[in-house]
Amino acid sequence: MKKVLNLAIIFALTTLFVACSDNENEPTTGNLTVNLSGLEELGADFVYEGWLIVNGSPVSTGTFTSVNFPQSYTVNLADLQDATKFVLSIEPAVDSDPAPAATKILAGDFSGNSASVNSDNIVVDASGDLKTLGESYGKYILATPTDDDDTNEASGVWFLDNSDAPTVTAGLGLPALTDGWKYEGWVVINGTPVSTGTFLTGSGADDNAATSPFKGTLNNGPGYPGEDYVMGSAAGVDFPTDLKGATIVISIEPSPDNSTAPFTLKPLAHLVPSTAKDHTVLTMGAGPVVNLSGTVTR
Numbered sequence: 001m002k003k004v005l006n007l008a009i010i011f012a013l014t015t016l017f018v019a020c021s022d023n024e025n026e027p028t029t030g031n032l033t034v035n036l037s038g039l040e041e042l043g044a045d046f047v048y049e050g051w052l053i054v055n056g057s058p059v060s061t062g063t064f065t066s067v068n069f070p071q072s073y074t075v076n077l078a079d080l081q082d083a084t085k086f087v088l089s090i091e092p093a094v095d096s097d098p099a100p101a102a103t104k105i106l107a108g109d110f111s112g113n114s115a116s117v118n119s120d121n122i123v124v125d126a127s128g129d130l131k132t133l134g135e136s137y138g139k140y141i142l143a144t145p146t147d148d149d150d151t152n153e154a155s156g157v158w159f160l161d162n163s164d165a166p167t168v169t170a171g172l173g174l175p176a177l178t179d180g181w182k183y184e185g186w187v188v189i190n191g192t193p194v195s196t197g198t199f200l201t202g203s204g205a206d207d208n209a210a211t212s213p214f215k216g217t218l219n220n221g222p223g224y225p226g227e228d229y230v231m232g233s234a235a236g237v238d239f240p241t242d243l244k245g246a247t248i249v250i251s252i253e254p255s256p257d258n259s260t261a262p263f264t265l266k267p268l269a270h271l272v273p274s275t276a277k278d279h280t281v282l283t284m285g286a287g288p289v290v291n292l293s294g295t296v297t298r
Helices: 002-025 077-082
Strands: 029-037 046-054 057-064 071-076 085-092 104-111 114-118 137-142 156-158 160-164 167-170 181-189 192-199 226-228 247-254 266-271 285-289 293-297
Touching: 029 046, 029 077, 046 077, 057 071, 071 077, 085 114, 104 293, 137 160, 137 266, 181 226, 192 226, 247 285
Parallel strands: none
Antiparallel strands: 029 071, 029 293, 046 057, 046 085, 085 104, 104 114, 114 293, 137 156, 156 226, 160 167, 181 192, 181 247, 247 266, 266 285
């Protein structure tokens, strides 16, 4: 009887040891593979950072600067399995805040082991009338309303519609943006983009309406986004100039933004025809990058 009891104890201990060993050998981490298209490098001051949304809270998957994909990251297995969403943000390179920044550029919900991510899911405010950047539309005129010289009208661009003059309406139809983003207009002169100013809505003046170094001294413009290039110089060109043959672009920019160049997302663009007439509405088309997308797998 004693021998049988001893054997039972040995068996129980062996079973417990094997069970513990099995638990110790179970993996605690897993791989997250990110495959994105359209991203551009951010420069020295900012990095991209991935986030898993686990029980409603963000869990970092790490930062990166290279835009060569696919890329894989080792993350906690429980977080990986429980995540319901993936988000990509733009963060300061030196960042003491453990939470995601407001500037989030891609997002998507997991379905099984993968998530289809895109910029419309997080850059566009879904509560607005327009739900995607692809729904954007734009009109503009060539004019220089901030000075009283009527010989340089082709040296200004204003995003408005005066086709029912004297009634003037907004020329831009753009989705509302989430926190961390602004629109910016550009004129590409001799291959160099020159800003017309940043703004949140096409129905009001842009942020530099009163402070632009290029505008005239008569007034600040008509209360819509745009710019007069009638003073100073940029891109090696002295103003005033003739914008016919230049490219007009609307981009979406991180806010704050330390770059003087347009960001990746450019929903609208248009080459000003050589035959364009002053004060006559011109219609923009889709820009070179309307949406960023990719897949994330676990």
